[in-house]
Amino acid sequence: MASAAAPGSAAHGAAPGLQHQFESAGQQREASALGMWVFLVTEILFFGGLFLAYTIYRWQNARAFAHASLHMDIALGTANTAVLICSSLTMAMAVHSAATGRRKLLIGFLVATMLLGGAFLGIKAIEYTDHIHHHLFPGPGFHYPVPADARAAEMFFSLYFGMTGLHALHMVVGLGILTTLLVLARRGRFTPEYHTPVEISGLYWHFVDIVWIFLFPLLYLIGRHLK
């Protein structure tokens, strides 16, 4: 039977994109989706280490952390949250367009998602520049107005840059994935029968979005009541 199967796609001449190890397109779709879900579980644990460190140090330095969070620009943070939620919407619409076979719409929504993702990174870059300008990047150049809190505040900013930096890195990877999808979509590679790559990339994008939904209150909002 499959002894002559060439590695790669469309070995059986059956469904497009079917790889030789699978019996059917359904099996392949199920495997790809499960693979992405398992990958996202590993991502949760990966971020989990940082969230644990945040939890412990915030518990040890509750007041100083709350004060340090007042140095965040709430307007930019909120704007970024809105941008990211919108990008999740456009991503969901892209998946829907792929599933219903509307190529033009798919391309449009992919582009929109990429623009929003790019906007998020742009705003983040403005914030980073701002912090560095105010000597809030941890390390030898760190300078904090309240000397008694300086150590805890430095810890807060270490975690801030670590967590948002890792998140931003995931956004960059996401933009890379979207670029690949865009190229494939323009070549007409996705059909209602075969659009698993769009679907599982969507899962990834939503995951990165959700991480931000946790980062935003933990880093921006915990000190609001002190204002």
Next chain:
Amino acid sequence: MSAVVREPEPQEPRRNYLNSSYGIRSWLLTKDHKRIALLYLVSVTFFFFLGGLFALLIRLELLTPAGDLVQAETYNKLFTMHGVTMIFFFLIPSIPAVLGNFLIPMMIGARDLAFPRLNLLSWYVYVVGALFTLWAVVHGGVDTGWTFYTPYSTASSNAHVIATAVGIFITGFSSILTGLNFIVTIHTMRAPGMTWFRLPLFVWSHYATSLIMVLGTPVLAVTILMVFIERVLHLGIFDPALGGDPILFQHLFWFYSHPAVYIMVLPAMGVISELVTTFSRKNIFGYKFVAFASIGIAVLGFLVWGHHMFVSGQSVYAGLIFSVLSFLVAVPSAVKVFNWTATMYKGSISYRTPMLYAFGFIGLFTIGGLTGLFLATLGVDVHVHDTYFIIAHFHYIMVGGAIMGYLGGIHYWWPKISGKMYPEAWARFAALVVFVGFHLTFFPQFILGYLGMPRRYHAYPPEFQVLNVMSTAGASILGLGYIIPMIYLVWSMRYGRNAPPNPWGSTGLEWKSSSPPPTDNFEEPPVVTEDPYTYSHEEVETFG
């Protein structure tokens, strides 16, 4: 074992995964899980002997009480490099990436793993990580111990912490990819009729192992990332001088590294289940208990990490809970040991080499497991913490357990992997040498530890010398026991007799295919109609 000279070789060149294509590219770019398994076999064997070399140097230094062969600093590097290579580059990938890779698709009746390209990628990721660590070895090594405890690793050590840590970080992703691939494959690629409770126990134990790889390894990765950030950018996370908490590092580290022990031993348990049933010609006693014991070990294994930290300053109440939970892990482990024993009861046992390793495993794992209970006991642990007692304990699990299982599995499936029979007499002899050498190496260490000899020192009081000489002598015998199989297995690839499809009369699907199997594993897609271990006493003839 028959003495027939020039026996006609059965069915010579037939197309199989080994001769379907030739050349270095056909191996380095292969997506065939069986070839990738062989790539892993070669790489982990290299690291096994490299780690063994470090062990040899450690044992040579400890031959005499004075620190004479190497300096203290060099000795620190030796035990660190021994631990790092053996754990991250041999034990963790050994059975899963070699035997699991080769066998899981065959055992469930699939043509390949769900993601063949990811599988190849995992090997390359492993190699890149290994190169970083090898670079560190060549440029002077690392001296932190394989545990990389902070703040020494982030603030004080002058050795190549970063290169080694980056190597481990990268290799971790190879482990994650393997685990992910196994989970998805076992869920979605089973042949018609291959229900969950018809899966061989080898597959169950690899499913449990994969869960640990997927859930634990990312935490190690992020921990190493934080060490990296602290050491390079001087951001305070773990260093108390920078406001950090070193105990947090230990929690994060052991959250992975304790379950990692089960990454090493669970696959070996899966191998033993296959060996015991085959060579006792009996169905496994309590299939579901053995299957769920694997899952139970994986789950409980995540809840006991604090028993590495009884003397670290963690809260006494946390210590109490971790102690109780650690005792609980003994339950599923004991279920397995009792069920294997019950499987052998009134079985028709044949003493082939793989079965000798299975006997070795059961005995040594039992000793290793029971001494683990000493260490889980809060008060006793304070006495034996950081002594040779713990060294002996975990070597009984890892060398006596994991490596015995690995060697037993390699011998059992060698006819399938290579298409050749290994020389039985030599193999039995080697198994005996390994068993004797192992005990002589590590049993004295239990006594040394209980008498109070601490680990990680290159010199010791003269009254400990006799036991240390025994241990070093044993290590030499053990080393010999590992070199012999290396020689005859390589020899057998060229000169061994051709293997029939099913030399042991086993029931697994992998034996229904030819030896070695074709690239697509099966001529006909298999359909499963019965349970995995339907052995009967009657059919006892095996090959060779």
